[in-house]
Amino acid sequence: MLNGFTSWPKNMADLYRKEGCWKGETFGSMLRERAKKYGSRMALTGGDRNLTYAELDTQVDRLAAGFQKLGIKKMDRVVIQLPNIVEFFEVCFALFRIGALPVYALPSHRSNEIDYFCEFTEAAAYIIPDMHGGFDYRTLARGAQKKNATLLNVIVAGDSEEFICLKSLYREPADLVETNVQPSDVAFLQLSGGSTGLSKLIPRTHDDYIYSLRLSADICGINQDSIYLAVLPIAHNFPMSSPGTLGTLYGGGLVVLSPGPSPDEAFPLIEKYGVTITALVPPLALRWLEAVSTRNYDLSSLQVLQVGGAKFSAEAARRVGPVFQCVLQQVFGMAEGLVNYTRLDDPQEIVVNTQGRPMSELDEIRVVDEEDREVALGEVGTLLTRGPYTICGYYNAPAHNEKAFTKDGFYRTGDLVSLNSSGYLTVEGRDKDQINRGGEKIAAEEVENHLLASSSVHDAAIVAMPDDYLGERSCAFVIPRGETPKARELKQFLKERGLAAYKIPDRVEFMEAFPKTPLGKVSKKALRQLISDKLRASRKAIHK
The missing domain is CATH 3.30.300.30 (ANL, C-terminal domain)
Known part of the structure; x- marks a missing residue:
């Protein structure tokens, strides 16, 4: 077990297994099973690369073998800072398969954040593009290596200069040595939004995260015919799992990777691939709403437009259906766990005026005042939650965990919300300094x-x-x-x-x-x- 990880109490873990939440899958076994089931179906497309499920599985084995040859082993932390490219998935699943832990950095992060992630996690490797958005990520790597003795390997997707070229690591699938990866193991570390200092790290297990993918895929109607367009940075939790790229792969659909979120990049991809679902943050949704009338693209394949990450105004929400001729789905969640959705068949007033309800029947929520007393329905209070896919503690942060979690294990989200009689939440603001x-x-x-x-x-x-x-x-x-x-x-x-x-x-x-x-x-x-x-x-x- 990873040092610094707070696991679920045994009685709760037993309950989640008994109720069928945690089915004993790992990401490595999930992909292997999907490759058998959907082998020749297209899984990923981005830039000039396309991979079927079978090809993705093989590439993952080849890269996993290369990581092992490099000395990366189970529980090693690997900081990943890749844009929306196919290699992101090869890297992540290869690390999952050998039990190493991706630490998800964003393309926008610079030396202040990267140096901290590498130092705090004692990262064994750092994986980057050569250039992206006009920025040379190799300069970040040079600084990080100087400051971190554990950072033995810098791996570059592209021109590697003095570092290791990602392409050079792929070996024969037979070279892969099987690793004993357990469903209860931590699978990766995500970044919290944080209200104090640099981001806290969020440990997610195979068990809990795959459960969230399964629920999300079901609620969002993901199946073999689904085509998900990823326009937000794919290391974010929202485009990763709600249902996101991983939820789409779980359901057997196709993930289309857009290099950026602008209408001029995304609209042609919607037309070309017949995209059925995509996810935006409110500012992007506003840009897209304004752009539709000035662009001549066929967007009729779009069935669901998700908006999350911040509160979406009711006025803008009302425009989505008429402009895009599709269903709006509001999403309110957090990398720490809890995810709320409006359902695809919800009445318009619910979709427009709320940010959804929890996706699991075993999600527990409380809306409380400053003394942790529950407030009346409709009143604004702070949201607390616990459940089968909400963490019980940040990674290696005992002092912070005492403040962030109640004695009975509820996570203090810092969100100010109101709850209606049907269990739907409306986000009213934040009580954290964020x-x-x-x-x-x-x-x-x-x-x-x-x-x-x-x-x-x-x-x-x-x-x-x-x-x-x-x-x-x-x-x-x-x-x-x-x-x-x-x-x-x-x-x-x-x-x-x-x-x-x-x-x-x-x-x-x-x-x-x-x-x-x-x-x-x-x-x-x-x-x-x-x-x-x-x-x-x-x-x-x-x-x-």
Whole structure:
């Protein structure tokens, strides 16, 4: 068992097995079974590569053998930072097959995050593209290797320069030495949105994650005829499992990989492949809604458009059906576990006004006040949850786990929600110090700490400010030290510290002092109100 992993209590694990939630599958066995069942059917297409289920299974064996030859073994952690390419799946399933653990980084992460992931997990390998989006990922690898003695292998999909070329690792399937991988083993580590510091790591087991895939595929109607278009970064939990790419492979469908999410990249793929389902975050959904009338593509194959990652406004939700002539499905979930869906046959008012209900009958949820007392139906409170696919603790984070979980094992999601009599949740906001920038989560404390490293900053506070397009953007309130710097100088400072672009504040406001709570703490509520009022006044001035 992985050190630092908190397993389910035995009585709950026994219940989940008895109820048929955990069926004893691993990702390696799942793919092997799908290859036997759907062998010649197309599984993946992206760029100039296409793989059938049988071909994917063979490629996975070949690469798994190569990883073993390199010395990667069961429970080794491997940081993966790949874009939407077929190689992502070959790499992940090859690691699953030998029991090594992918650690999913995003293409937007830079040295601040990558160095931390490699150090905290004691990663044995780091797998990257050569170039993506105009950025050379080999520069990140050089920095990470200098700082991490355990990082023995850097593997590159593309021009490897001094590193190991991914293509060179594929060996004969017969070279693979079988590894004893158990369904209860941790399969991989995902990243939390986090409200303090850098992302916490989320351990997901074969048992719990495959259960979530099975439920998602069923609720979303995934079968052999389904064609899922992945436009969001595929290392995100939403496009990975709800039902996402892995849920589609579980159901025997075809996964189409888009290099990016823009209508000009995605719409031609919908027409070419007859895409039946795809998933967007709200800002992208708004872009797509506006783009339909100005593009001449046949989108009639689209049956389901999922929107999740952040709250989708009711006004925009009402437009999806008429514009795309398909069903809108709202999705509200988290990498820690719980996933809620509106169902495909739900009434319009439910689909438009709620973010769905839990997908498992064994999902337990509570909506509570500040004293953990359950609130009345319809009232807003903090969402707590536990269940057969919700983690019992973050990886190697005992102090944080004491705060993030109740004594009886409920996860404190940090989401403010209301619950109706039919079990549907409506998301009202967050009680954690976190900004949800169009589905990308920003921990205020992390950015504040970087700002405080500047010699021109005395104090800093990051808050969310409302935005019609992204839902929220970030605003940095700064008390300068000495002469007031320019906002662009602070943004450049953060960029040079290796912070991901989406974490750099959208706006900087300078102040002489911060408003305080009665206890003397910085009142972020007052700061949020201040920037909201300022934006409102600015809009009024423009419209006069």
